[in-house]
Amino acid sequence: MTRRILAIGGLWAVLLIILAIQAPDFFAPANLRDMAVTNAPALVVAIGMTLVILSGEIDVSVGSQFAVLSVTAGILAKSGLPLPAVAALTALAGALLGGTNGLLVTGLGIPSIVATLAAMAFWREFLRWTTQGAWIQGLPSTFQWMGLTQAQGEIAIVSSAVLLFAVVAWTMSNLQLGRAVYAVGSRHESARLAGIPVSGITFGVFALMGTFTALAAFLDSVRFSQVQPSAGMGLELKAISAVVIGGTSITGGKGSLWGTLMGVVVLAAIAPALTFLGVNAFWEKAIQGTIILAAVVLERSASKGGPHAR
Amino acid sequence: MLVENRAGGERALFLLILLEIAIFAYTGPNFLSAANAFEVVRLGAELGLIALALTPVIVTGGIDLSVGSMMGFCAVAFGYLWRDAHLPIAAAAGCTLLAGILGGALNALAITRFNAPPLIVTLATYSLFRGMAEGLTRGVDNFSKFPPDFLYLGQGYIGGVVPAQAPVFAGFVLFYWLLLHRTTRGRAFRAIGFASEGARWAGIPVNRRLALAYTLSGFTAAVASLIYVAHLGQARADAGTGFELLAITAVVLGGADILGGRGSIWGTMLGLAAIVVLQNGLRVSAFPAELAGILTSAILVVAIAAGRRTKRTAHVTVPQENEEDDMKNSQLAVLSAVIIAGSVIVAASNWWLVQSVTGKTPAVPFAAPSGPTAATKAPHRPTIAIMPKAKGDPYFVSCRLGAEKAAQELGIDLIWDGPTDLDPAKQNEVVEAWITRGVDAIAVAVVNAPGISTVLRKARAKGIKVLTWDADALEDARDYFVNQATPQGIGDTLADEANRILKGKGDFAIITGALTAANQNEWIKFIKARTAAKYPGLKLLTIRPSDDDRNRAFSEAQTLMKVYPKMQLLMAISAPAVPGASEAVKQSGRDDVKVTGLSLPNMCKPYVEAGVASSVVLWNTLDLGYLVVNASKQAVEGTLKPGVTSIDGGRLGKINIEGTQVVLGKPLVFTKANIGQYDF
Numbered sequence: 001m002t003r004r005i006l007a008i009g010g011l012w013a014v015l016l017i018i019l020a021i022q023a024p025d026f027f028a029p030a031n032l033r034d035m036a037v038t039n040a041p042a043l044v045v046a047i048g049m050t051l052v053i054l055s056g057e058i059d060v061s062v063g064s065q066f067a068v069l070s071v072t073a074g075i076l077a078k079s080g081l082p083l084p085a086v087a088a089l090t091a092l093a094g095a096l097l098g099g100t101n102g103l104l105v106t107g108l109g110i111p112s113i114v115a116t117l118a119a120m121a122f123w124r125e126f127l128r129w130t131t132q133g134a135w136i137q138g139l140p141s142t143f144q145w146m147g148l149t150q151a152q153g154e155i156a157i158v159s160s161a162v163l164l165f166a167v168v169a170w171t172m173s174n175l176q177l178g179r180a181v182y183a184v185g186s187r188h189e190s191a192r193l194a195g196i197p198v199s200g201i202t203f204g205v206f207a208l209m210g211t212f213t214a215l216a217a218f219l220d221s222v223r224f225s226q227v228q229p230s231a232g233m234g235l236e237l238k239a240i241s242a243v244v245i246g247g248t249s250i251t252g253g254k255g256s257l258w259g260t261l262m263g264v265v266v267l268a269a270i271a272p273a274l275t276f277l278g279v280n281a282f283w284e285k286a287i288q289g290t291i292i293l294a295a296v297v298l299e300r301s302a303s304k305g306g307p308h309a310r
Numbered sequence: 311m312l313v314e315n316r317a318g319g320e321r322a323l324f325l326l327i328l329l330e331i332a333i334f335a336y337t338g339p340n341f342l343s344a345a346n347a348f349e350v351v352r353l354g355a356e357l358g359l360i361a362l363a364l365t366p367v368i369v370t371g372g373i374d375l376s377v378g379s380m381m382g383f384c385a386v387a388f389g390y391l392w393r394d395a396h397l398p399i400a401a402a403a404g405c406t407l408l409a410g411i412l413g414g415a416l417n418a419l420a421i422t423r424f425n426a427p428p429l430i431v432t433l434a435t436y437s438l439f440r441g442m443a444e445g446l447t448r449g450v451d452n453f454s455k456f457p458p459d460f461l462y463l464g465q466g467y468i469g470g471v472v473p474a475q476a477p478v479f480a481g482f483v484l485f486y487w488l489l490l491h492r493t494t495r496g497r498a499f500r501a502i503g504f505a506s507e508g509a510r511w512a513g514i515p516v517n518r519r520l521a522l523a524y525t526l527s528g529f530t531a532a533v534a535s536l537i538y539v540a541h542l543g544q545a546r547a548d549a550g551t552g553f554e555l556l557a558i559t560a561v562v563l564g565g566a567d568i569l570g571g572r573g574s575i576w577g578t579m580l581g582l583a584a585i586v587v588l589q590n591g592l593r594v595s596a597f598p599a600e601l602a603g604i605l606t607s608a609i610l611v612v613a614i615a616a617g618r619r620t621k622r623t624a625h626v627t628v629p630q631e632n633e634e635d636d637m638k639n640s641q642l643a644v645l646s647a648v649i650i651a652g653s654v655i656v657a658a659s660n661w662w663l664v665q666s667v668t669g670k671t672p673a674v675p676f677a678a679p680s681g682p683t684a685a686t687k688a689p690h691r692p693t694i695a696i697m698p699k700a701k702g703d704p705y706f707v708s709c710r711l712g713a714e715k716a717a718q719e720l721g722i723d724l725i726w727d728g729p730t731d732l733d734p735a736k737q738n739e740v741v742e743a744w745i746t747r748g749v750d751a752i753a754v755a756v757v758n759a760p761g762i763s764t765v766l767r768k769a770r771a772k773g774i775k776v777l778t779w780d781a782d783a784l785e786d787a788r789d790y791f792v793n794q795a796t797p798q799g800i801g802d803t804l805a806d807e808a809n810r811i812l813k814g815k816g817d818f819a820i821i822t823g824a825l826t827a828a829n830q831n832e833w834i835k836f837i838k839a840r841t842a843a844k845y846p847g848l849k850l851l852t853i854r855p856s857d858d859d860r861n862r863a864f865s866e867a868q869t870l871m872k873v874y875p876k877m878q879l880l881m882a883i884s885a886p887a888v889p890g891a892s893e894a895v896k897q898s899g900r901d902d903v904k905v906t907g908l909s910l911p912n913m914c915k916p917y918v919e920a921g922v923a924s925s926v927v928l929w930n931t932l933d934l935g936y937l938v939v940n941a942s943k944q945a946v947e948g949t950l951k952p953g954v955t956s957i958d959g960g961r962l963g964k965i966n967i968e969g970t971q972v973v974l975g976k977p978l979v980f981t982k983a984n985i986g987q988y989d990f
Contacts (some may be wrong), residue, residue: 016407026870035869038861058429108615111568113373115614117555118607128730132710133702134914150897222862225916226895228860228886230702241433272869281823281855282448286441292434296426296574 007298023276037154039268041216048212049239050260054207056185056252057112061119065097066232069217074136074227077143091214098210102168102203106228136227144225167256186253316699319565319617334591339747341594346746351386352473354586356534360557363487363530365578366523371570372501373426377531379439381550384535386443389453391547407532414528422517443547453545454760464540475537487575503570550825573751593743596725676987692750694942697728699755708990712935734758741765751942755780763787779938794929801836803977807906811924815847816878819870823858823884856887863890882907892917911961911980911988918985926980941972
């Protein structure tokens with residue numbers, strides 16, 4: 001894990017040095033602020049994804065959930081409810097969506113990649129079918145920035161994400177509950193014999209993932225005055241990539257939220273950095289893939305070959 | 311015991327396919343015909359090859375997410391080798407297969423040599439291969455005009471009946487069946503999937519076997535890409551998008567354990583059949599395309615859950631667990647019921663609220679006429695089938711409203727369906743289904759002209775009137791083209807707007823949809839040509855993608871304003887990108903940057919009225935939808951025929967016909983002054 005962080009940190013440092021020489025404007029406070037606001041929702045999703053992956057599972061349905069929950073938030077706001085109630089109900093809806101995934105995994109014993117793959121297709125198509133792509137327009141004027149000024153709203157969005165990060169990071173390393181997630185991800189059977197309610201933890205992690213996705217959808221939606229139902233395309237890949245770049249083992253049990261934070265920062269910076277450097281957009285995906293591959297290979301190249309596992 | 315279970319699962323799957331066939335035979339006219347059966351085989355071949363490639367990989371407990379992207383890369387490499395490197399077609403195909411093997415070997419190398427998890431390695435190459443395809447073509451370039459001998463592989467019929475790709479596909483099925491079920495290598499895959507460490511101790515060369523599985527996967531994806539290119543007649547960077555997920559679904563539905571150790575070719579073929587028959591049947595029955603995804607995922611969950619249940623009861627023999635399990639099970643059952651009920655409530659209320667909020671009617675699930683009732687209606691109501699480029703796109707949603715209005719007024723049955731995302735291959739499949747169903751007229755907004763033309767010609771040969779709208783097919787493949795505005799007209803208007811806003815001098819940047827979107831690339835071409843020829847004071851700084859996502863357009867616009875502080879105009883040429891860019895300009899508080907572009911008036915109204923967006927260019931989409939239905943009806947009834955110079959456009963008045971083009975008129979320019987008059 002440390003090797004990967006070193007490797008990524010190295011790549012990252014090179015990018016920063018190039019940027020500092022070629023395009024120092026990248027570090028202008030306004031740019032950093034905009035990047036922080038734009039990526040705060042992605043961080044919230046990545047926090048949830050870290051827990052899911054630490055517990056040895058995966059959730060590829062977050063992008064679709066994000067879209068459903070954005071629309072939910074928009075509709076609730078449009079119906080005239082006060083914003084705190086909108087946020088709470090959206091979070092509840094998210095917990096239900098996530099809980100459904102959790103039940104498919106723990107109750108019915110479906111491997112999480114299959115269960116969430118099905119959920120991903122289901123919710124995306126469901127939303128297309130019901131909304132037919134129509135945007136939610138004509139929201140109350142207090143929706144954007146939650147009725148605050150733009151500057152206050154931006155601070156509120158970023159600080160919510162950071163606060164959530166701090167709480168979860170502290171819980172994961174200091175509370176029994178956090179250790180239990182690691183234990184479940186390391187080895188189900190041992191965790192069960194140690195008296196940890198494996199199914200309960202797994203279920204809880206999925207429900208939490210849904211809740212976090214709801215929070216992210218809410219934080220993302222209030223940056224705008226309209227809601228688009230096609231939101232969150234590819235969000236699952238972004239979140240999983242961030243977690244993996246951050247050194248969390250995809251097989252569970254190993255990793256940390258700090259790594260994820262770094263992963264989110266790296267991924268958030270790539271697209272703007274390439275624009276600042278004047279690199280042609282056509283190569284962006286290739287560069288992103290190379291970075292992930294390089295991260296994995298660099299980290300593994302010297303480590304002792306563990307068992308072949310996913 | 312395992313074998314018994316597997317057979318049980320396969321029997322259930324087989325029954326499911328029979329059930330699908332029984333239902334669609336009733337709901338879909340001509341669903342149960344030999345021609346349609348062969349069509350299903352043709353449509354299944356490319357996906358089937360990918361599913362075959364994934365079966366051994368999944369049996370070893372691995373996964374390969376890069377296969378779809380690999381198809382895109384191979385398609386581009388093939389086109390490049392043939393057209394630009396002037397290799398003969400066979401040599402180009404050979405090199406493409408080699409590229410597939412190398413790509414697979416790259417995955418294999420990272421997985422075996424560096425012991426990296428397959429999920430992550432192939433996630434990385436998923437981006438890498440697609441990115442290389444986009445980079446090589448700069449997103450824009452595509453390759454067509456392949457020789458007919460090659461196209462035969464994807465479009466021809468052996469003896470006039472059997473699709474040409476069927477024997478190739480059958481060969482691969484046989485090969486994979488032998489490999490997985492009749493060789494020691496197949497056994498090795500299974501052993502690795504059950505326990506790779508155990509397999510190593512048992513003397514199986516684990517790394518070499520894994521390398522074989524992944525390299526074969528790359529090779530088979532290359533074969534699939536060749537067939538895909540021959541099928542569509544065009545090689546583009548977006549070939550095979552999304553194939554990996556459908557293929558994984560087919561394999562898992564077929565009873566393979568995603569965790570490894572279990573899986574069979576026979577099962578994969580059944581899983582594939584269940585998916586392909588479902589898709590085809592829904593289309594022939596004119597049910598909405600979104601149902602395919604919803605039903606497939608539901609079937610997947612039920613099938614896996616059922617399989618898991620039987621397997622678990624068969625395996626769990628530890629006695630003291632049973633009681634505890636029973637109790638837990640009953641609690642879980644209650645909890646499951648509550649949560650699932652909750653989700654259903656969320657879903658249903660969402661649906662209901664969306665309906666009440668949008669106040670529109672398009673979401674009626676089964677609005678399309680079902681076969682039998684349509685047939686009994688007197689005397690002859692023409693059935694007109696209209697396809698947008700992508701169903702969820704707000705632009706096409708508003709076209710649909712116009713089309714539905716026209717259908718009511720003119721007394722015709724309207725089928726409105728198409729892919730849910732930009733996918734040339736799926737457009738072909740929908741047209742095939744309509745031919746099978748037997749409609750009076752087909753009108754398509756074409757994503758890929760050479761790709762769809764073959765199947766449109768087939769429709770014409772069957773006596774169906776074929777029109778195109780929004781974007782044209784090849785001229786000999788359709789009767790009429792309803793032309794809302796030519797790409798040149800749009801490009802010119804946008805360039806003129808840029809000139810007007812910048813007053814003849816200044817820098818601007820373009821935010822496009824996806825980098826591979828053909829429409830946008832055409833417009834950009836004409837925008838560049840016009841500015842070069844007429845407006846030397848304008849400078850195009852850069853082109854950035856938004857992937858038709860409002861939020862991405864927002865971020866891109868934010869970055870562009872900082873990178874190019876002197877930029878004065880953002881031209882967004884994808885519907886969600888205009889509000890995205892406008893919001894970015896608004897939030898930055900800069901009033902020296904303006905936005906223009908191509909979008910729908912309703913979603914841009916707040917920004918145009920606030921003066922952030924100077925103008926939005928578009929034609930009246932409601933009128934376009936209306937005119938498509940009207941022209942289709944007149945083509946069926948014979949009032950629109952060669953030699954006619956104008957038709958009665960109903961509420962649109964007289965509509966001019968130029969040659970085989972039905973002309974709607976010039977694009978509209980929405981500004982602060984007039985945007986309030988439009989509602990779409």
